[in-house]
Amino acid sequence: MWSTEQQQRINDAADRLRAGEAVAFATETVYGLGANTFDERAVAKVFELKRRPRFDPLIVHVEGVSRVEQLVTEMSDHARKLAEAFWPGPLTLVLPKRDAVPDLVTSGLSTVAVRVPGHPMARALIEASATAIAAPSANRFGGVSPTTAQHVRDEFGDATPVLDGGTCETGVESTVVSFDETGMPVVLRLGGVTVEAMREVVGKVTIAEPRAIKNDEAQPSPGMLGKHYAPRTPMELVDLIDPASFDDRAADRIGLLLYLGRGDAIEQRFGAVEVLTRKADPAEAAANLFSAMRRLDASGVERIIAERVPDIGLGRAINDRLTRASR
Numbered sequence: 001m002w003s004t005e006q007q008q009r010i011n012d013a014a015d016r017l018r019a020g021e022a023v024a025f026a027t028e029t030v031y032g033l034g035a036n037t038f039d040e041r042a043v044a045k046v047f048e049l050k051r052r053p054r055f056d057p058l059i060v061h062v063e064g065v066s067r068v069e070q071l072v073t074e075m076s077d078h079a080r081k082l083a084e085a086f087w088p089g090p091l092t093l094v095l096p097k098r099d100a101v102p103d104l105v106t107s108g109l110s111t112v113a114v115r116v117p118g119h120p121m122a123r124a125l126i127e128a129s130a131t132a133i134a135a136p137s138a139n140r141f142g143g144v145s146p147t148t149a150q151h152v153r154d155e156f157g158d159a160t161p162v163l164d165g166g167t168c169e170t171g172v173e174s175t176v177v178s179f180d181e182t183g184m185p186v187v188l189r190l191g192g193v194t195v196e197a198m199r200e201v202v203g204k205v206t207i208a209e210p211r212a213i214k215n216d217e218a219q220p221s222p223g224m225l226g227k228h229y230a231p232r233t234p235m236e237l238v239d240l241i242d243p244a245s246f247d248d249r250a251a252d253r254i255g256l257l258l259y260l261g262r263g264d265a266i267e268q269r270f271g272a273v274e275v276l277t278r279k280a281d282p283a284e285a286a287a288n289l290f291s292a293m294r295r296l297d298a299s300g301v302e303r304i305i306a307e308r309v310p311d312i313g314l315g316r317a318i319n320d321r322l323t324r325a326s327r
């Protein structure tokens with residue numbers, strides 16, 4: 001399936017992982033910055049490179065359910081059903097961990113987040129390295145997640161090797177799911193697998209309420225908190241932009257992040273405009289989201305105004321990212 005050159009790059013990245021280096025790699029959601037899960041010094045490098053606080057645990061990427069079983073003490077029926085339905089794919093399950101998983105990876109929690117990615121290059125890397133890869137998104141903490149190899153290079157320079165697998169198809173991170181005392185699935189982070197699709201498989205699925213979590217409490221999922229996924233340019237989120245409320249001079253300094261197109265007459269008045277989808281396709285909008293935010297950030301506008309998207313399916317994950325980016 002791979003050319004000789006591609007296989008060489010995969011093997012090279014696997015060698016580096018085994019040697020304790022951090023390697024960025026493509027997944028179907030966003031690019032990850034990976035280390036060998038069982039090499040704490042390598043994992044520590046990932047935290048340092050990202051400038052990520054140690055209290056925010058990493059996702060462990062493995063090739064399949066049998067490998068997950070070596071990392072966790074149990075998989076409930078609901079966990080198994082979700083795994084069967086959505087792995088390989090953009091779903092992360094939070095399960096009780098075995099001692100073999102280093103505390104650094106899980107930030108001292110008794111659970112570990114595991115995912116079986118679907119991107120063939122991520123799968124090939126896991127296979128070639130013969131380990132489990134602990135990887136957060138390959139961006140500085142709090143910033144916009146990378147969906148191309150170039151985004152990763154923009155962030156970390158050439159010192160960090162990147163296994164280039166093209167543009168990420170899903171474009172938003174995986175859905176992170178934990179289980180409550182009764183075993184029911186609770187979404188900690190909205191993402192590439194929709195709540196609706198999970199409900200079809202397991203019935204009831206609740207979404208954790210971020211406002212119920214206080215900053216000084218033990219955090220069920222640190223990624224649920226605070227400002228995140230944010231461009232450097234100030235961003236605000238509105239239901240619907242009213243172009244008439246800006247004169248031409250003001251509009252020229254504003255970047256718009258639109259779900260649907262609004263026609264040339266309106267779009268041309270603004271300093272920069274990104275349209276997530278011109279055909280009301282939420283999957284296309286999700287795939288474009290982070291690239292569009294980066295382009296607006298680089299366009300030189302003074303502020304970005306984003307429009308909320310329809311809050312169903314993948315639209316929920318998009319609204320979640322827009323909300324956090326505009327805090």
Ligand code: TXA
Nearest residue numbers: 029032057058111112113136137173174220221222223
């Ligand atoms: O799509 C993705 O999930 C990407 C690709 C690379 O797989 N990874 C990713 O990683 O987005 P990161 O580190 O940016 O986000 C991981 C999220 C964080 O919100 C973290 O708090 C949560 O998963 N998490 C990790 N371990 C957890 C645990 N044991 N319990 C609760 N939440 C956990």
Ligand code: MG
Nearest residue numbers: 136137138145
């Ligand atoms: Mg991240």
